[in-house]
Amino acid sequence: MSPSPNAPTPVAIPEPTLKRLPYYYKFIQGQREARRDFVSCTTLAEALGLNPIQVRKDLQATGAVGRPKVGYHVETTLDAIEECLGYHNTQDIFLVGAGHLGQALLAYPGFAEIGFNLVAAFDADPAKVGREVAGKPILEASRLSDLVRRMHIQIAILAVPAAAAQMVTDTLVRAGIRAIWNFTPTRLAVPREVLVQDENLLASLSVLSKQLENSRVKSHKESIHGKPEEL
Amino acid sequence: MSPSPNAPTPVAIPEPTLKRLPYYYKFIQGQREARRDFVSCTTLAEALGLNPIQVRKDLQATGAVGRPKVGYHVETTLDAIEECLGYHNTQDIFLVGAGHLGQALLAYPGFAEIGFNLVAAFDADPAKVGREVAGKPILEASRLSDLVRRMHIQIAILAVPAAAAQMVTDTLVRAGIRAIWNFTPTRLAVPREVLVQDENLLASLSVLSKQLENSRVKSHKESIHGKPEEL
DNA sequence: TAGATTGTTAATCGATTAACAATC
DNA sequence: TAGATTGTTAATCGATTAACAATC
Known part of the structure; x- marks a missing residue:
């Protein structure tokens, strides 16, 4: 998994992906404890409130490889994430x-x-x-x-x-x-x-508070215009 | 600044912008203490390590208006940011x-x-x-x-x-x-x-550590190939 | 075999950056 | 007036989502 001296520079993993990986890791650990050997991106996506395609892309970035119809192997996928995030090297x-x-x-x-x-x-x-x-x-x-x-x-x-x-x-x-x-x-x-x-x-708290204010305005408008809630 | 009941729903401000606003606020406060009345986006950008165009766009999102050749009025811009981030409403x-x-x-x-x-x-x-x-x-x-x-x-x-x-x-x-x-x-x-x-x-710490690893690989490669550092 | 699931390639979307016109 | 700075419109870039082929 770690690149050899002459390997092409690995493409930098996007920050949003890096931030999601720990969530996958935690969930897949749970699957391991539940003695499950494979996990599909649909399962992951549903549990974490994400898009399955996004999960697939993210896992791909770690080098994890899935098997069609079966899903991702729990052990090797955990390894891939650990390796990717450097959990090993103290x-x-x-x-x-x-x-x-x-x-x-x-x-x-x-x-x-x-x-x-x-x-x-x-x-x-x-x-x-x-x-x-x-x-x-x-x-x-x-x-x-x-x-x-x-x-x-x-x-x-x-x-x-x-x-x-x-x-x-x-x-x-x-x-x-x-x-x-x-x-x-x-x-x-x-x-x-x-x-x-x-x-x-x-800054994070301000963001949250501002988004709350926005959602208030929006839901107010929607209640007036009867706009249906989207997914 | 706060929308009247029939005003069009204000466009939601992007999260990256919201996260930068507190930095502008802090810096402009400093300018106020230094008794400066105006501040240009170039000054802001330089002080905060950002792109001046981005600063302009961000300030625009708060409703702040600048004057060509002069810059942004310190007091009213601080007000605009406060209003935008809801610093007023406890x-x-x-x-x-x-x-x-x-x-x-x-x-x-x-x-x-x-x-x-x-x-x-x-x-x-x-x-x-x-x-x-x-x-x-x-x-x-x-x-x-x-x-x-x-x-x-x-x-x-x-x-x-x-x-x-x-x-x-x-x-x-x-x-x-x-x-x-x-x-x-x-x-x-x-x-x-x-x-x-x-x-x-x-997750944040992992991101930092991963980026550090990437930059190590990159600067190593650069030192081999003699790639000049870009801005 | 059939169907579920992955992997890949293309389309969309949003944020950043660039180019340039407007203006004090 | 000239030049610095803003505001606007277009181009670029990167991440997300969609479409579809590959495969166990």
Whole structure:
């Protein structure tokens, strides 16, 4: 499954697909526990509220191959998704900022399941430094740069106050970080080769609230004009 | 700005645009503090690492109008975004599940700034019930349904263990909830009229890690073939 | 064999980007 | 006036959906 040195560069999997794969994975795991050997894309689609064709395309992107009339083999498909999402290759990551959210992330047991080892947190607040959360130490912020370098940390979680976001980012970048999972509402300035994944919680909530408002207007209009509900 | 009863239904604003608006808002606020009266889409685009044309389109969607050669008026543009994202109309919301993540959300002061009033949390754990986090009470889960109904709560944050996600969702739906901000890794089954915004943290981290892997392969290939870096 | 299900190729849809006219 | 900047219309791009052939 992993490409040989001379294999053509695998086509990058679209982000929407990547975001759906964990749902397939979870559902197919359930099928395994239920001792089922095969699962069809129709079953998956129905359970997850998706289009069966989309499920097929998504699974195809992982390299999973189905058998007509039978469906996808549970074991090999789980393997394909694991391989695709890198659940196998364990990777050490750092957390910067041990506030409420940071500590919640520190305590979160889910990372290990998908191949991440959250090693330590860093914070500038002396009251927090030296404490542990879920067995993970909170270290002095000044040690961040050196440890990123020495431990070849590639991914950092950024959960500091907005005001400190860019400064901490600059430190991380100078220390050689490759990717930042950004929980601050700041758009970070980084060199091209550094990846940033924004997790702007307030923005997501705003989206939801706006969509709610839209649906209110729409259903109001529909109740006036008697427009039938579509699928 | 808000549509009159007979106005045509405003075109729904695309989700990608909605997610970018908070960044514009924050930056333009900064301009206001710097006593600037106008801001151009070029300035915005540069500061946020976006395409100027995209910024223009996004602002247009909020109803903001710019002046050629001058740019967008800071005050009225901020108003337009506030109006568009509903920062004005305050809304009560509930949190279900007061674990680490839930408590972090309870303590988060940002919701109020964008018009949300996180009133209370609910949890099934008697050890948590009765406590307060940041002045917000944690209430007995059995009271959830009744209070959603009585207080006409429209939006709930779901931060319960995955195993309880669907059950709690069913309760919320029966109580008349209109939208769920879902922090569990479960795809919730809900009636058509109920909105769900998924916040699947593990999925996001997987995406980041996968993109990192891709970029490694790519930059390796480039270093072999000497492909010049593009903008 | 017949029918269910996958895989592939084409059509659609929506968001982004480009080109250019309008205007302060 | 000239030039910078917006607004609009068209082109591109990528993801989703549809149609249909292949196959167990």
